[in-house]
Amino acid sequence: xxxxxxxxEERDSWLSGLKGWALTREGKAIQRTFEFGDFSExxxxxTRVAMIAEARDHHPEWFNVYNRxxxxxxxxxxxxxxxxxxxxxxxxxxLLA
Amino acid sequence: xxxxxxxxEERDSWLSGLKGWALTREGKAIQRTFEFGDFSExxxxxTRVAMIAEARDHHPEWFNVYNRxxxxxxxxxxxxxxxxxxxxxxxxxxLLA
Numbered sequence: 001x002x003x004x005x006x007x008x009e010e011r012d013s014w015l016s017g018l019k020g021w022a023l024t025r026e027g028k029a030i031q032r033t034f035e036f037g038d039f040s041e042x043x044x045x046x047t048r049v050a051m052i053a054e055a056r057d058h059h060p061e062w063f064n065v066y067n068r069x070x071x072x073x074x075x076x077x078x079x080x081x082x083x084x085x086x087x088x089x090x091x092x093x094x095l096l097a
Numbered sequence: 098x099x100x101x102x103x104x105x106e107e108r109d110s111w112l113s114g115l116k117g118w119a120l121t122r123e124g125k126a127i128q129r130t131f132e133f134g135d136f137s138e139x140x141x142x143x144t145r146v147a148m149i150a151e152a153r154d155h156h157p158e159w160f161n162v163y164n165r166x167x168x169x170x171x172x173x174x175x176x177x178x179x180x181x182x183x184x185x186x187x188x189x190x191x192l193l194a
Contacts, residue, residue: 039156043147050140059136065158 005078006086014086021089029074030085034096036067045069045095052091058084102175103183111183118186126171127182131193133164142166142192149188155181 006014008027015021015030024031036042046062046069053059061072073089075082103111105124112118112127121128133139143159143166150156158169170186172179 039147040151043144043151047140047144050136054137054140059163061160061162063158063160066156 003075003078003082003084005075005080005082011081014083018086018089018093020093024072025074028080029072030081030089031070031072032089032092034069034071036069039066042067042069048095049092052088052095056084056088056091058088060088100172100175100179100181102172102177102179108178111180115183115186115190117190121169122171125177126169127178127186128167128169129186129189131166131168133166136163139164139166145192146189149185149192153181153185153188155185157185 011023011027015023018030021030021032023029034042034045036045042064046064049060049062049071058073058075061074063070071092073085074080075084108120108124112120115127118127118129120126131139131142133142139161143161146157146159146168155170155172158171160167168189170182171177172181
């Protein structure tokens with residue numbers, strides 16, 4: 001199944017509702033950096049994100065060092081951003097709400 | 098407590114016993130990439146590495162996308178490689194033995 005890439009208008013509209021996420025890779029991905037008290041907290045967060053990712057079959061590209069987690073979301077099948085990324089970003093943000 | 102940086106001789110000697118790890122960052126870190134069957138396997142491995150890291154209070158810099166995990170080890174307190182990195186690399190490798 002092909003996943004449709006967001007139009008520039010859709011992208012800007014959805015993004016305006018996502019606090020902390022910024023466009024990267026020439027608009028083909030969104031990225032947010034999260035900071036925690038220590039590694040244990042950061043990895044606990046990552047574990048919850050991993051479960052969301054697995055359940056949705058949509059996986060992040062992410063980097064961690066100690067208390068910092070940098071998450072990049074993109075949809076390879078769409079060669080850019082799709083609604084799956086926006087929904088995933090919202091799910092991730094909801095973990096911290 | 099200061100952690101001592103490995104001498105070039107020590108480094109080369111310890112590294113020769115570490116399969117798959119390569120020097121990076123001008124010899125100040127070692128890096129290895131691990132590949133698994135899927136995200137679930139990759140993240141299970143990461144969880145075990147996280148426990149080792151927390152127990153030793155020595156944390157990796159790492160990147161994951163789907164089934165690939167890229168681990169970089171360095172000792173900030175030593176501004177380079179120390180025995181802690183070599184021991185950690187062995188512990189990580191032992192998970193896959």
